[in-house]
Structures are given as structure tokens and as C-alpha cells.
């Protein structure tokens with residue numbers, strides 16, 4: 215069954231060992247995925263999906279984000295959360311200017327739910343120049359990765 219544009223549904227996501235589990239509400243026909251050339255995104259290979267509102271994401275396990283590993287650097291505004299068992303990073307959270315924001319690593323969305331990441335043209339952001347993915351210069355979908363990046 216084809217997904218209608220604008221129809222949001224809940225999808226599951228998890229780390230590799232299953233200790234981290236979440237649900238995210240998405241319009242799978244209209245995903246905006248980005249790769250960023252900043253140091254953490256590059257080394258972790260993140261495919262970023264910004265969660266539009268806090269109501270669109272539910273952490274199922276562990277009980278709180280604080281139970282996950284937490285990596286921060288630079289301004290320490292962004293908490294890169296990761297599973298303490300398998301080290302997979304499912305999401306990052308930030309509180310900037312009083313606003314809470316979540317970004318999911320789209321590669322941690324569970325497979326075989328009808329989301330085809332291969333069908334989404336990736337946008338690239340110049341986080342390296344800006345220093346934060348939350349203030350990024352959107353380069354938009356491109357035919358090739360940014361300098362130093364990869365598909």
C-alpha cells in the first residue's frame with residue numbers, strides 16, 4: 215500500500231542490541247534527511263532526521279535519556295546519546311535558547327517498516343563551517359556529497 219503524502223505514522227527505532235528503543239512519528243513519503251560534515255557527524259556516519267516536535271518522539275527504553283551514554287564537545291549544547299552496550303547512537307538532544315530539539319540518526323529506524331532511505335535524496339549541511347547542526351547552512355539535496363564527505 216502506498217503511503218499518502220502528509221500522513222504521519224509511528225515507526226520504531228532501536229540500537230543494535232535493543233537496549234535503546236524509541237518510536238517516531240513520521241510522514242515517510244516526505245523525509246528530509248541530511249548529512250553534515252562536522253567532526254562528530256562525519257566520524258559517526260550520521261544520517262540526520264530532525265524531529266519536528268517533541269510529541270513526535272517517544273523513548274521506550276531505557277526509562278530516560280540520562281541512562282544512555284552522553285557525549286558532548288565544543289559548546290556542549292548537543293548531547294550525542296549512545297547505547298552503553300552496543301555503542302550505537304540513535305539520537306541527539308539539545309536545548310538551545312530554551313528550545314528542546316531532537317535529531318534521530320535515521321539509520322537507527324528499524325528496517326522493514328516501509329521506509330526506504332535509499333529513495334530519499336540526501337541534503338548536505340555545512341556544520342563544519344557553522345559548528346552546530348542546529349544552526350546549519352542547508353545545502354539542500356545535491357548530486358554529490360560535500361568535500362570530504364561520502365554518500
Ligand SMILES: [Zn+2]
Nearest residue numbers: 229231297300
Ligand atoms: Zn544497544
